[in-house]
Amino acid sequence: MDFKKLLDCELFLFDMDGTLYLGDEIYDGAIELMEDLPRLGKKYIYLTNNSSRAGEDYITRLKKLGFPCEAENVFTSGMATGLFLRRTRPEARVFLVGTAAFRRELLSYGVNLVEENADTVVVGFDTELVYEKLDKACHFLRRGAAFIAANPDWVCPMPADEVLPDCGSICALLTASSGVEPFYIGKPNRAMVDEVSAMTGIDNSRICAVGDRLYTDIAVAQNAGAVSVLVMSGETDETILAAAERKPDYVLPSVKELHQALVNVE
Ligand SMILES: [Mg+2]
Structure with a gap:
């Protein structure tokens, strides 16, 4: 697989459920990937459509699960709505x-x-x-x-x-x-990526969305002209993927293989 487009990305947007963990079960290699991203020169944001909780609630939850997370690493559809307004x-x-x-x-x-x-x-x-x-x-x-x-x-x-x-x-x-x-406002509307781009100053083409759902996580990237990585650790199976009209840029079994792809070119 040619990972050039992936490696050129400066900022990674991560879906959480089905991508990094499921409920309280953390996927193998997920925490290691998040901890290693700064060393690899990559920024990251946990991206969620859930507008019932505030950003600070996610910081608490992610830290409790063992993930690195500061205020600048969380972006919710509620925050996108505030910025948009x-x-x-x-x-x-x-x-x-x-x-x-x-x-x-x-x-x-x-x-x-x-x-x-x-x-x-x-x-x-x-x-x-x-x-x-x-x-x-x-x-x-x-x-x-x-x-x-x-x-x-x-x-x-x-x-x-x-x-x-x-x-x-x-x-x-x-x-x-x-x-x-x-x-x-939320995924799959490109506003979610556009607001992150406006906030960080990073062009959409250098932003990569990582997630397990085609119609939200991958669609938001495609709608915004960003790069997309589908992980097969959540909602999407081979049958659903085969039926998809627009394929993701990359399909990987899980975030563990994403980590390997980012490390192997060093
Ligand atoms: Mg998900």
Whole structure:
């Protein structure tokens, strides 16, 4: 395999579940790879579509699992939404359907959160959802408010084959009641890579996304003109891969082989 495109990348974006670990089971070689990246001259960011938790929650979780992680190494769809709002709609009056953690995150980007006369409705993976928020969001959307959603996922996978209704499902309810479709920020929307690129000053073509899902982790790279590595340690099997119209740049069994590819050219 010709790894030139991969080796030219300066920044690696890592999906977590199914890529570095599954639940509390850490994949072989995952921590070693993350610890070795700085020595190999590579930057890294843990990238997640989960907008129910703040970046700091991920730092705590990753450190507890044994992964190296500082503030600059985490990027969530909630953070992308905050940056997007600050850059494109700095004057927006935003009504939020989201958790207290997402609220804190948006406030840290200077987003103007309001309860009345909103011109923008922002929706996240709201695990603290109550009916009043849906009622208000529907009211603002029917009066012309912009509809921005942190992540398109219908469900959030849980252990034992369970799922939780995610941001996409909450948005479907609001679309049904208001007739307005949301603009989604998270993977596979290229906004997720574009915001990282704007933040780090690294061009999309030198960014590599690593993940186990074709329609989010790989699609976001392809949509943004970034490099993609599919690992077969999670959701995708050979049958799913064979059926894919657009193939990833690289397909590897796991992040352990990614580590080997990066080390072997030294
Ligand atoms: Mg995954």
